[in-house]
Amino acid sequence: MRYLTFALGKGRLAKKTLELFETIGITCEEMKDPDSRKLIFVNEELKLKFFLSKGPDVPTYVEYGAADIGVVGKDTIMEEQRKIYEVLDLGFGKCRMCVCGPESAARLLEHQELIRVATKYPNIAKDYFYNQKNQTVEIIKLNGSIELAPIVGLSEVIVDIVETGSTLRENGLMVLEEVCPLSARVVVNPVSMRMENERIAKLLKDLNRAVLEKERKEKECES
Numbered sequence: 748m749r750y751l752t753f754a755l756g757k758g759r760l761a762k763k764t765l766e767l768f769e770t771i772g773i774t775c776e777e778m779k780d781p782d783s784r785k786l787i788f789v790n791e792e793l794k795l796k797f798f799l800s801k802g803p804d805v806p807t808y809v810e811y812g813a814a815d816i817g818v819v820g821k822d823t824i825m826e827e828q829r830k831i832y833e834v835l836d837l838g839f840g841k842c843r844m845c846v847c848g849p850e851s852a853a854r855l856l857e858h859q860e861l862i863r864v865a866t867k868y869p870n871i872a873k874d875y876f877y878n879q880k881n882q883t884v885e886i887i888k889l890n891g892s893i894e895l896a897p898i899v900g901l902s903e904v905i906v907d908i909v910e911t912g913s914t915l916r917e918n919g920l921m922v923l924e925e926v927c928p929l930s931a932r933v934v935v936n937p938v939s940m941r942m943e944n945e946r947i948a949k950l951l952k953d954l955n956r957a958v959l960e961k962e963r964k965e966k967e968c969e970s
C-alpha cells in the first residue's frame with residue numbers, strides 16, 4: 748500500500764484538523780511536539796504522511812500531486828484557482844469574506860464609483876467587483892494588516908476576512924457588503940481521487956460522520 752500524503756495549512760486550522768482526525772482514529776504523535784523542527788510526519792501503521800505548509804501553498808501541493816489531500820480555508824481555494832477537487836466542508840474556521848470600510852464608503856459602493864480596494868485576495872476581489880457587481884475598481888494587493896489601508900488613505904474599502912469583527916470595530920470600520928461565507932475544506936488531487944478512490948472515499952465518509960457528530964454535540968450544548 749502506498750502512502751497517502753496530507754498537506755495542512757499551518758496555524759489555527761491545522762490544530763483543529765488534527766483534533767478532528769483523532770476522533771476518527773488518525774493520529775500523528777510526532778506532530779504534536781512543539782519543539783520539533785521536522786517538516787514531515789509519518790504514521791507507519793496507517794501508511795499516512797502529513798506536512799504543514801503556508802496556507803496558500805496547500806492547493807499548489809495538491810494540484811501537483813505532492814500531497815494527495817489538503818485541508819485549507821475556502822478563501823485560499825478561491826484565491827489560488829488550482830485544479831483540485833473541493834470535497835468536504837469541515838465546518839470549523841467559520842468566518843466571512845467581506846467588503847469593509849468606514850461608514851462613509853457605503854455610498855461610494857452604492858454609486859458604483861471607481862474606488863480603490865486593498866486586499867490580500869486580489870482574485871476574489873476582482874471576481875466580486877467585476878463579475879458579480881459589474882463595478883470597475885482599482886485593486887491594490889497587500890500582505891496583511893489590511894484594515895490599515897482605509898485608515899491611512901491607501902484605499903476607500905478593503906476585501907478581507909471577518910471572524911469576530913473586533914479588528915474592524917477597534918479601527919472604526921464596518922462590514923459594508925458580504926462576499927461569501929468561509930470555512931475549512933478538504934481538497935483532493937484529481938488523479939489521487941481516481942487511483943486511491945476506495946481509501947479516500949472511506950476517509951471522507953469517516954470525516955463527514957465526525958463533522959456531523961461534532962455539530963450535533965455543539966447544538967446539544969447550545970440548547
Ligand code: PRP
Nearest residue numbers: 891892893907908909910911912913914
Ligand atoms: C485576519 C483578517 C482580519 C482579522 C479578522 O487577519 O485579515 O484582520 O483576522 O478577525 P476578527 O474579525 O476576529 O477581528 P490575521 O490575524 O489572519 O492576520 P493578517 O492581518 O496578517 O492577515
